[in-house]
Amino acid sequence: MNVANPMPSATPAASLVRTLGLVSALCGVIIVGAYQGTYEAAAANRRIALERTVFKIIPAAKSMTEWQATARGIRPAGGEAAEGAIKFYAAYAEDGSLAGIAVEGAAKGYADVVRILYGYSPDCQCINGIGVVATKETPGIGDKIITDKAFLANFKALDVKLDQALAKLANEVKVVKHGSKTDAWQIDAISGATVTSRAVGKAINDSAQALLPILLPEIEKLRKKES
Amino acid sequence: MSPESLSQIFLSAALANNFVLAMFLGLCPFLGVSARMDTAFPMGLASAFVMLVASLCAFGLNLLLSMFHLEFLRLIAYIVVIASAVQLVEMILKKHSPALFRALGIYLPLITTNCAVLGVALFQTAREYSFLQSLAFSLGAGAGFTLALVLMASVRERLQLSDVPGVVQGTALSLMLAGLLSMAFMGFAGLGA
Amino acid sequence: MKDLSQAKNFDEFMEGIWRQNPVFVMVLGMCPALAVTVSAVNALAMGFATTFVLVCSCLLVSLMRKLVPKEVRIATYIVIIATFVTVVDYVIQAVSLELYEALGAFIQLIVVNCIILGRAEAHASKHPPATAMLNALGMGIGFTIGLFALGGVREILGAGKLFGVSLFGANFQPWVVMVLPPGGFFVLGAWLLLFAAIRRKKGIPPAESKGCHVA
């Protein structure tokens, strides 16, 4: 790449600059054209994929809006995302009532970061479904978090109640050894895929610890919306 | 922001998700220069250095591009800026540190923009790493690349003296060796999780 | 006369598919070849994306071959290639997000695939548009075939499927290693061994990777 190579040139500099300018202009036009042409479709694709995941986690949902939470409280997403903001989605049932909230979580798994989306129900203060957004875990072992029925059963009513002061979870979400789940805030690990199971637990715990104390006091904001 | 800690990112890029052996980035220089230790090691260092430069450039550029909502120019901007920056560094090295230039300089044009270098820039952007995370990522990637090159060179130098069957010689043998090394590196999976 | 030019065109086209197959003969563009070929679909998608970039860039380079002074040749080519890669990147996003996520950053890495720069530099910059496109198309199809040969084998062994269709019944034990990084090296290595063995039998001298030394 002789981009800045001060080679003694036989061609006059003006000609070089002119050619480069011409090429850049041409390429600029092509890129902008492609970007404009595909923008709508790509955005629609992304929205559909997201909605599909959210609606799978919260079966009652029919529509959703995107929100973000910062230390100062929650507000509808849009414009610049603030630094360190947590994204979540409020899902509404057909009659406009709040069906649940889908929250993003991520933690380092066996091969790479495992990204999940979990459904939070403010009524029971519990998690009632998870979906995996991205995972590169070993096929046949780590990807059991999507397929293993016993593991998914953990997320029927996973307890994430806040403590008295509404400052943190009353009980940390914990991943325990396969077959030794005793409390509602524990996750029964998949035998043979302990590392990935732990990543899911950590992702939920970290995200819930950060989000719920901000979210719960302002939950009415979400209920009112669109009803 | 990615949830990984700095040490996790470094270890993952260097060992568990090694750029060459797990992500297949930079295979051309890897197979081309790993025949001898005395070229492999400087090549590794030079690549690590270029990766660092690329990572810094990419981080700054990404900030700039997002500020003006010009994300669609990212690829072109990355490749042009990284190439120019490396060229600039090469010239500065030549002027101020001729010894270092002699050691690394001949490799710099070869790696100005290869998969591994552009990969550092693209992956750190895709994973939304912060500045320090990007730094850890590029340092880890460079260390991992050097390690893979040195190990490969160590093995290949020895195989020069072996009675390798004729059919296997050449690129096929290098690929098989890389596969075996990659298998050994799988032991690092989940490191620091 | 016409027959002759047709035969020549056919030659230009077939060069990349067989005699100079980028994957099996020249061993170029291995980074995407190994990273994304965990399934046949991914392999084909990557192959088509590369073919598109290859054909478009070669066409443009060939059209501009008289305009571009040789001092800024490489820089121009890179900018052109990067443009079409960006285009492909956006098109795939619009077509299928799933595919886009499976291929990840490797679509953008097509930019540094040395087949493309190599073709632009060695062929398109010296030939008229039609010939350049034919040659590029052949190369692209050859690359796609190579990727498919890798992706097919890896999907069949690594998941017991081809194009997502189960081949051996539910009880088949997949060889997970094939979809992991070492499997990529082993499968490509095995293909090269096979070709080396054939070549040896026919008495053709072994091929060596020419590497990518453009700069």
Added chain:
Amino acid sequence: MSSSVEIRSAPHIKSPRSVEMIMRNVVFSLLPVCAFFVYQYGISAAASILVVTAACLLTERLFVRLGRQSGDLSDYSATITGVLLGLTLPPGFPLWMGFVAGFTAIALGKALFGGIGFNVFNPALVGRAFVQAAFPAAIATYTPSFLPGRFTEFIPSSLAWPLMAPADTAAWLKGMQIDAWTGATPLAKWKFEGTLTDAGDLLTSLAGHMAVGPSPALILLCGAYLALRRFMDWRIPAAILGSAGLTAWLIYAIGGTKYPDPFFMLFSGGLILGAVYMATDMATSPVTPRGMWLYGSLIGVLTVMIRYYGGLPEGVMYAILLANAATPLIEQITQPTPFGKGASIRAGRSATYTLHPDYISREEAAAKMSKKRFFKNKPKKP
């Protein structure tokens, strides 16, 4: 060989210690270990060792014929590979997978490089690593030892149809109704459940139904025999066990209860088997004494690091494979300096060519010879 001078690869040893003799003794020393393994796990283990060894011998035979390579079945090296590989696999490992492991061990680990003496990695471990990556679920399924009826009944997963997934062993084991049965190895139990197994029990492997390999005590005894008769260098096992023990002890002393005691680290998993029989493979370990210490310590430290901080509970195999790759490098660094030449050699070493000034690689030779270039008008550097 008809020539009067026989050229052989490492190991170079003066007669009467031929390679065959050493190898034969290694095989003999492995027999008690195998016998005990069979006593622990019954006919499944016996079948496993036999099938894997047969696969190794067949593959060796095939490649020796095919590739006109040096080496012969009578040199026992393929037998050692097979037996060692069989000992590292879980006893209920499907036999067809065992066959795959044996084939890969010889084909990828040895024949590829030109046969005996030229292999870069320990063939048995190449086979083991391959099946670990290919069939991660099957290889993590361990059955407890001393099951009743182990001499009359196969573990069901052993007899899986070729290419098919094995039967579920867990259900079969539940039917056994053994107290405190568990399919997890002591290392996996420690790593994922936080329960420690007594180091003394691990050493003998005699107590209760544990999912462990052959007894470390027995392996140490057999290793001691080999070392005493000078068929094996004692430095490598000593360096591995010393460094692993020391690292584990240091972490234990600093980190406390979070980490297991060093004895548990030493006697659990395959560390002893790896240290005594795998790491000492002559073709893949350094020949210089200082190199042996360095090589051994590298394995020991890596093993503990992978066990503590990696995703997998066991790391000996990977540690040895990595050290194998580094062996030529280690040998280069630790070349003994001839007396009186210290300064000049050090100077030479810091310069470029380590082997010979005229030495060029095969690639370069090919590059020099080939006339055809891909990029016809390669841009010239000013």
